Amino acid sequence: MKVMGLSRLALVAPRYADVTVRPDAIAFASGAVDVLDASHVHATLDRALAGTTHAIAMSARDREYAPPLSSLREAAVDAMSRPPDTSIAFVFGSERYGLSNDDVLRCQSRCRIETSPDYASLNLAQAVQLVAYECRQAALVSCGEAVADDAPTAATHEQREALIDHFERGLLAIGYLDPDAPKKLMPRLRRLLARARLEHEEVQWLRGIAKAMLRAKEPVPR
Amino acid sequence: MKVMGLSRLALVAPRYADVTVRPDAIAFASGAVDVLDASHVHATLDRALAGTTHAIAMSARDREYAPPLSSLREAAVDAMSRPPDTSIAFVFGSERYGLSNDDVLRCQSRCRIETSPDYASLNLAQAVQLVAYECRQAALVSCGEAVADDAPTAATHEQREALIDHFERGLLAIGYLDPDAPKKLMPRLRRLLARARLEHEEVQWLRGIAKAMLRAKEPVPR
Numbered sequence: 001m002k003v004m005g006l007s008r009l010a011l012v013a014p015r016y017a018d019v020t021v022r023p024d025a026i027a028f029a030s031g032a033v034d035v036l037d038a039s040h041v042h043a044t045l046d047r048a049l050a051g052t053t054h055a056i057a058m059s060a061r062d063r064e065y066a067p068p069l070s071s072l073r074e075a076a077v078d079a080m081s082r083p084p085d086t087s088i089a090f091v092f093g094s095e096r097y098g099l100s101n102d103d104v105l106r107c108q109s110r111c112r113i114e115t116s117p118d119y120a121s122l123n124l125a126q127a128v129q130l131v132a133y134e135c136r137q138a139a140l141v142s143c144g145e146a147v148a149d150d151a152p153t154a155a156t157h158e159q160r161e162a163l164i165d166h167f168e169r170g171l172l173a174i175g176y177l178d179p180d181a182p183k184k185l186m187p188r189l190r191r192l193l194a195r196a197r198l199e200h201e202e203v204q205w206l207r208g209i210a211k212a213m214l215r216a217k218e219p220v221p222r
Numbered sequence: 223m224k225v226m227g228l229s230r231l232a233l234v235a236p237r238y239a240d241v242t243v244r245p246d247a248i249a250f251a252s253g254a255v256d257v258l259d260a261s262h263v264h265a266t267l268d269r270a271l272a273g274t275t276h277a278i279a280m281s282a283r284d285r286e287y288a289p290p291l292s293s294l295r296e297a298a299v300d301a302m303s304r305p306p307d308t309s310i311a312f313v314f315g316s317e318r319y320g321l322s323n324d325d326v327l328r329c330q331s332r333c334r335i336e337t338s339p340d341y342a343s344l345n346l347a348q349a350v351q352l353v354a355y356e357c358r359q360a361a362l363v364s365c366g367e368a369v370a371d372d373a374p375t376a377a378t379h380e381q382r383e384a385l386i387d388h389f390e391r392g393l394l395a396i397g398y399l400d401p402d403a404p405k406k407l408m409p410r411l412r413r414l415l416a417r418a419r420l421e422h423e424e425v426q427w428l429r430g431i432a433k434a435m436l437r438a439k440e441p442v443p444r
Contacts, residue, residue, distance in 0.1 A: 003348075005338040032341060073359065114358060116227040121253060126225075126351045133335070133352050137295065140336060174396070176434035185427060196418035205410060212398030216438045 002032035004132035005139070009039035010048040010089070017041060045091070045103055054082065055089040057107035058127060059099045060120065066101075067109045075111040076134035077141075090131050095124045155198040163203045163210070164190060170213030224254035226354035227361070231261035232270040232311070239263060267313070267325055268383065275376035276304065276419070277311040279329035280349060281321045282342065287409035288323075289331045289416040297333040298356035299363075308376055312353050317346045327409055328379075330416035377420040385425045385432070386412060392435030 001009060011019065019025055020036040029036050042048040049055050056075050057067065070078070079088045091107055093099035104110060113130055115122055122130075155163075168186055171177040177185055196202075223231060233241065241247055242258040251258050264270040271277050278297050279289065292300070301310045313329055315321035326332060335352055337344055344352075377385075390408055393399040399407055418424075 002341045003337045003344045005340075030345075031343060113355070114362065115225045116358070118227075119224045119254060122225050123252075126348070129348045129351060130355050133355075136336060136338070171431065171434070174431075174434045174438035176431050188424065188427060192418050192420075192424055196414050198414075202410065202414055205407060209393065209396075209398050212393070212396045213435065213438070216396035216435070 001128065001132050002035050004129075004136040006132050006135065007035055007038060009035055011039060011041045012045050012048050013043055014041060045106055049089055049091075049106065052087045052089040054079065054086060054109070055091055055107040057099055057104040057110045058090060058092045058113070058131065059104055059110055060112040060115075061098065063101050063104055066104050067107055069110045069112055072111055072113045072130060072134050073138075075109065076131070076138040078109075080135060080138035080141075090135075092124060092128060092131075153200040155200050155203045159200065159203045160193065160198055163198075163207055164193070166207050166210040170210035173214045173217040175217075223350065223354050224257050226351075226358040228354050228357065229257055229260060231257055233261060233263045234267050234270050235265060236263060267328055268379070271311055271313075271328065271379040274309045274311045274379050276301065276308060276331070277313050277329040277379065279321055279326040279332045280312060280314045280335075280353065281326055281332055282334040282337075283320065285323050285326055287406060287413045288326050289329055289413055291332045291334055294333055294335045294352060294356050295360075297331065298353070298360040300331075302357060302360035302363075304376070309378075312357075314346060314350060327412055328383075330419070375422040377422050377425045381422065381425045382415065382420055385420075385429055386415070388429050388432040389435075392432035395436045395439040397439075 001007070016022060020039050020041070025036060026033055040048075056079065059066075062069075075090075079086075079090075082088065089107075090111075091099065091103065093103065111131075113122060113127060164186065167189065168177065171185070172179060223229070238244060242261050242263070247258060248255055262270075278301065281288075284291075297312075301308075301312075304310065311329075312333075313321065313325065315325065333353075335344060335349060386408065389411065390399065393407070394401060
């Protein structure tokens, strides 16, 4: 949860009332103990959901009268696009039994994580991780926040053309290019460089190679 | 993996050579033992990547000359939109140390799972689950989206490594590379070729250039 920026954990009637301070829980939290510390234990799902505006039942199983089903991605995008004062809950069942019908009916929508039809047994920790991840993705998109990237300077048209010319002379010098039958080598090189989205700095050292090719065939000074 | 429809697991130099038949591994597989049974153990990453056409290093850490970075979603969509004969590898490091620089440079792209800047410690099992999930999502979306039949054949890992080795010898021969001060030229070349998504045919003529460089410095027969 913490890895994806989530912090509000509510536990409903856990097996051990002191679960959040038990050594194994603390060990599993591996540094994210603040999430455990800030968590709340509730006797019932109703109490846990008090104050939330929208609850999503994580349940693949089809049930009568169950709220509408969506994919995890749809559910996350929907959750994150609601007004800021909205309080959303993703509701998970226990590892072994999942959610009861009664639990599901207390939620406003239902969500299924798309898994392989051959083997759908996703464990609880993995399901929580996927939900947390999709919420973060949806939140990043809806904030317009992009992956920070100090992109390198792209090569200009002139730089690229000068490089291709230089390389061609180098390839002629080392005898790779036959001026009478160039075999479309230069268009092929252009295509490769275009796909690579050449950077300014790369033009520099690629021209170094061209220079070395030209020098390799210079007559040795005596 | 199995939950998301993935089946090909390759392990590189695991701590225990018999890891896939150890009781704890079988217990953790919880029913998906066929994935373990069909897995392969390799001595090196190169062997594990043999036959793959595109490898994605799962690594958030920035490194010099690392291949281009994308988000997990972008990487999954890109992977699933390649032609059907493509063989893609997502490459994970160990729980404790992650991937080495050398491992990352053997891959054609790099991928970061967007986590909270405050707490980015995602464990290996969770990272694998998120990757498997995004691959399945991307596959479901791209299902039916036809890939052009005449798409060029991508170069395999071995072809690319052989080319890089051949080119290095050529650059040494023409005196561009100083064996005592290679100045990171080869990592730079790797990075450029990774971005270009090298095709099989391009490997052929690029090796032709390497050959011509080597020949250019051969002593002239008398």
